[in-house]
Amino acid sequence: MENINxxxxxxxxxxxxxxxxxxxxxTGRAKRPEEFAAHKxxxxxxxxxxxxxxxxPEETGQEKDVLIYQDENNQWSLxxxxxxxPAFSQGKVIRHFEEGPYFGMDGVxxxxxxxxxxxxxxIAQLDVFRVAEIVDAYQERYIDLMNKKSVNYIEIFHNxxxxxxxxxxxxxxQLMAIPxxxxxxxxxxxxxxxxxKSNKKCVYCTIIEWEKEHQKRxxxxxxxxxxxxxxxxxxSFEVWVIxxxxxxxxxxxxxxxxxxxxxxxxxxxxxxxxxLGDPAYNFYIHTGPCDGKxxxxxxxxxxxxxxxxxxxxxxxSTGIEISTIQPEIASEYLRKI
Amino acid sequence: MENINxxxxxxxxxxxxxxxxxxxxxTGRAKRPEEFAAHKxxxxxxxxxxxxxxxxPEETGQEKDVLIYQDENNQWSLxxxxxxxPAFSQGKVIRHFEEGPYFGMDGVxxxxxxxxxxxxxxIAQLDVFRVAEIVDAYQERYIDLMNKKSVNYIEIFHNxxxxxxxxxxxxxxQLMAIPxxxxxxxxxxxxxxxxxKSNKKCVYCTIIEWEKEHQKRxxxxxxxxxxxxxxxxxxSFEVWVIxxxxxxxxxxxxxxxxxxxxxxxxxxxxxxxxxLGDPAYNFYIHTGPCDGKxxxxxxxxxxxxxxxxxxxxxxxSTGIEISTIQPEIASEYLRKI
Numbered sequence: 040m041e042n043i044n045x046x047x048x049x050x051x052x053x054x055x056x057x058x059x060x061x062x063x064x065x066t067g068r069a070k071r072p073e074e075f076a077a078h079k080x081x082x083x084x085x086x087x088x089x090x091x092x093x094x095x096p097e098e099t100g101q102e103k104d105v106l107i108y109q110d111e112n113n114q115w116s117l118x119x120x121x122x123x124x125p126a127f128s129q130g131k132v133i134r135h136f137e138e139g140p141y142f143g144m145d146g147v148x149x150x151x152x153x154x155x156x157x158x159x160x161x162i163a164q165l166d167v168f169r170v171a172e173i174v175d176a177y178q179e180r181y182i183d184l185m186n187k188k189s190v191n192y193i194e195i196f197h198n199x200x201x202x203x204x205x206x207x208x209x210x211x212x213q214l215m216a217i218p219x220x221x222x223x224x225x226x227x228x229x230x231x232x233x234x235x236k237s238n239k240k241c242v243y244c245t246i247i248e249w250e251k252e253h254q255k256r257x258x259x260x261x262x263x264x265x266x267x268x269x270x271x272x273x274x275s276f277e278v279w280v281i282x283x284x285x286x287x288x289x290x291x292x293x294x295x296x297x298x299x300x301x302x303x304x305x306x307x308x309x310x311x312x313x314x315l316g317d318p319a320y321n322f323y324i325h326t327g328p329c330d331g332k333x334x335x336x337x338x339x340x341x342x343x344x345x346x347x348x349x350x351x352x353x354x355x356s357t358g359i360e361i362s363t364i365q366p367e368i369a370s371e372y373l374r375k376i
Numbered sequence: 377m378e379n380i381n382x383x384x385x386x387x388x389x390x391x392x393x394x395x396x397x398x399x400x401x402x403t404g405r406a407k408r409p410e411e412f413a414a415h416k417x418x419x420x421x422x423x424x425x426x427x428x429x430x431x432x433p434e435e436t437g438q439e440k441d442v443l444i445y446q447d448e449n450n451q452w453s454l455x456x457x458x459x460x461x462p463a464f465s466q467g468k469v470i471r472h473f474e475e476g477p478y479f480g481m482d483g484v485x486x487x488x489x490x491x492x493x494x495x496x497x498x499i500a501q502l503d504v505f506r507v508a509e510i511v512d513a514y515q516e517r518y519i520d521l522m523n524k525k526s527v528n529y530i531e532i533f534h535n536x537x538x539x540x541x542x543x544x545x546x547x548x549x550q551l552m553a554i555p556x557x558x559x560x561x562x563x564x565x566x567x568x569x570x571x572x573k574s575n576k577k578c579v580y581c582t583i584i585e586w587e588k589e590h591q592k593r594x595x596x597x598x599x600x601x602x603x604x605x606x607x608x609x610x611x612s613f614e615v616w617v618i619x620x621x622x623x624x625x626x627x628x629x630x631x632x633x634x635x636x637x638x639x640x641x642x643x644x645x646x647x648x649x650x651x652l653g654d655p656a657y658n659f660y661i662h663t664g665p666c667d668g669k670x671x672x673x674x675x676x677x678x679x680x681x682x683x684x685x686x687x688x689x690x691x692x693s694t695g696i697e698i699s700t701i702q703p704e705i706a707s708e709y710l711r712k713i
Contacts, residue, residue, distance in 0.1 A: 049465060049467050049482045049483060049484060050462075050463055050464065050465070050482075050483030051480050051481070051482060051483055052480055052481050052482070052483050052554075052555065052556060053478070053479075053480040054478070054479045054480060056477055056478055056479075058559075059559075060559045061556050061558070061559065063463055063464070063483050064483075065461075065462075065463045065483065125387075125402075126387055126400055126402045126690070126698050127387065127400070128386060128387070130386050138607065139586040139590070140393055140579075140582050140583065140586055141390070141391070141393055141586075141607045141608070142390075142391045142393075143388050143389055143390040143391060143607075143608075144388070144389050145386045145387070145388060145389070146386060146387030146388055146389050146400050146401075146402065147386060192694075194690060194693055194694055196688075196689030196690055196692075196693050197689060198688045198689045201686075202686065203686070203688060203689070204685075204686040204687065204688020204689065204691075205688070213689070213690070215690060217389075217694075217696075218389065219389060219398050219696075221398070221693070221694030221695055221696050222395075222396075222397045222398065222694065222695035222696065223693065223694055223695035224693075224694065226695075242477075245477050246477065249476040249477055249478075253476070270475065270478045270480075271478070271480075321688060321689035321692050321693075322689065323689050323690075323692065323693035324693075325693065342693070344692055348541075349538075349539065349540070349541040350541065350687075351533075351535045351540060351541020351542070351658060352533030352534060352535045352540070352541065352550070352658035352659065352660045353463070353531060353533055353550070353552060353660075354541075355533075355658050355660065355681055356531055356533050356558070356560065356561075356658075356660035356661075356662065356679070357529075357531055357554075357558030357559065357560055357561065358558055358559035358560035358563075359554075359556075359558050359559065361463050
């Protein structure tokens with residue numbers, strides 16, 4: 040039993056303002072912030088006798104680069120290539136199929152890997168300029184793929200550590216361009232639209248305004264971005280990085296904003312890295328879909344989810360995540376780092 | 377890289393007929409069914425010098441039993457007691473709270489543990505009579521709690537193995553009686569109602585009829601229950617156990633149905649146990665809420681989710697799960713065991 044607090048406290052159910060979903064903050068199972076530091080990520084197993092797939096992509100049979108950045112010494116610093124084992128891959132047409140009452144379609148799309156050169160340096164350890172390069176690549180690949188036939192949503196995400204689903208140790212992000220709008224993004228889009236209709240205001244702008252005014256959950260802020268632990272966090276030490284001005288679409292980010300995003304993202308991840316002792320985590324961008332419809336009510340952002348606990352039967356069954364620290368306590372701890 | 381199939385195949389996007397959610401069957405990453413057998417669950421760490429919390433609950437400071445069954449030798453065979461570290465616990469009233477735009481409430485409810493006696497025998501290894509006893513306890517506790525003030529939904533679930541979130545090695549199920557209807561169940565309720573309005577038929581009855589007619593995904597059947605791999609499986613080797621007749625509410629299960637449920641559940645889990653080499657898994661019951669409203673369109677069922685892969689950034693971000701085997705292939709493999 041991993042609990043320090045024997046006294047039963049009543050936990051809290053908190054509602055996500057955007058989606059209406061519930062989370063539980065189970066304070067009766069509370070740990071002190073510093074106790075989360077035991078969650079060092081597990082390394083992905085690597086065969087020391089084999090070259091890393093991503094250190095020498097041309098020699099280990101990866102697909103051809105679709106983007107390559109070079110550093111001041113004319114060495115590659117970042118490259119993007121299609122995933123050799125894609126979950127979505129290019130096809131000429133999308134075949135839709137029915138089987139009695141069921142419906143499906145081909146998983147046509149794009150699945151790319153965004154790889155930084157240094158095998159041993161993760162985002163928490165990179166300087167801001169290198170992180171800005173990653174953001175550059177996200178944007179460049181997004182713009183290249185967003186108008187492709189059959190691409191209606193582009194998901195950009197990063198898995199760090201085995202418990203977060205990384206199967207290759209070398210730091211990399213992934214991009215999947217897919218033909219459907221994903222259910223979670225749909226929930227946010229619907230929530231944002233509903234809130235706008237009721238309140239004549241963007242729900243994310245409302246959150247930003249409240250957080251800035253009350254400074255209870257903010258961990259970092261610069262000219263363009265705010266980083267904070269959301270009121271209804273889905274995981275302990277969850278952090279959102281969000282543009283302070285209303286912006287529906289990630290891909291329209293400006294050059295200056297990119298530097299500020301890189302700073303906010305790097306600092307947030309670095310704080311989590313230090314606070315929890317290099318935990319496994321995922322982050323991903325939620326942005327307005329590229330299906331040609333208008334998503335002016337939406338407000339793009341990045342969600343960072345440390346993987347300090349396993350979602351078990353309750354979470355899988357209900358969609359209600361249980362975390363064991365209040366975001367107000369987590370953010371206070373992160374802020375001080 | 378865990379892929380055997382170097383040829384890139386187009387994967388499939390399949391839509392869940394009830395919720396409208398999407399899953400991906402990534403056949404380009406396919407493994408043969410027998411290769412999943414490497415997914416033996418990790419044992420929960422146990423201190424051999426300390427008594428097991430659940431073998432001797434009275435001696436290890438657990439809460440008092442709320443239910444106890446005895447065997448033919450007057451030894452306890454199953455007991456239910458409140459979780460010492462509850463995610464939901466009893467409170468006199470639910471305090472609702474607002475913080476600016478946000479809303480929350482106390483996590484008032486019940487969180488109980490349903491413990492079978494034998495430390496070393498999991499459900500896959502129990503005889504049907506012992507599993508029927510577990511089902512009995514589920515029903516008895518459900519009925520006792522369903523009319524309590526503040527209880528609107530009761531979630532019964534089982535975590536097996538560390539990767540499935542079990543923190544105690546001794547086999548046990550859990551019950552959480554909560555004040556809100558969970559988001560996933562809401563999606564199913566809404567999907568079932570919508571389908572009924574459009575088709576004048578229960579969506580689950582439609583599925584059962586189709587599966588019985590085509591025998592592509594069924595792994596076991598008895599008089600009352602069907603066990604099959606769903607068309608839009610969220611995980612490789614996912615199995616649903618569902619009453620063949622239209623039944624909205626689990627707690628109204630009859631004595632005879634309970635035996636048949638125990639058989640269908642035990643055989644399904646045993647097949648997964650043998651096929652995948654004792655993997656971690658979760659199962660849970662989805663049933664009509666106990667909030668006093670009418671859920672006649674719903675059809676209760678059990679979902680069993682083996683944990684053979686980790687949901688990573690894509691799944692957390694999108695809500696679209698990727699599995700690597702077609703349910704038709706998985707069910708063929710399970711059927712033969």
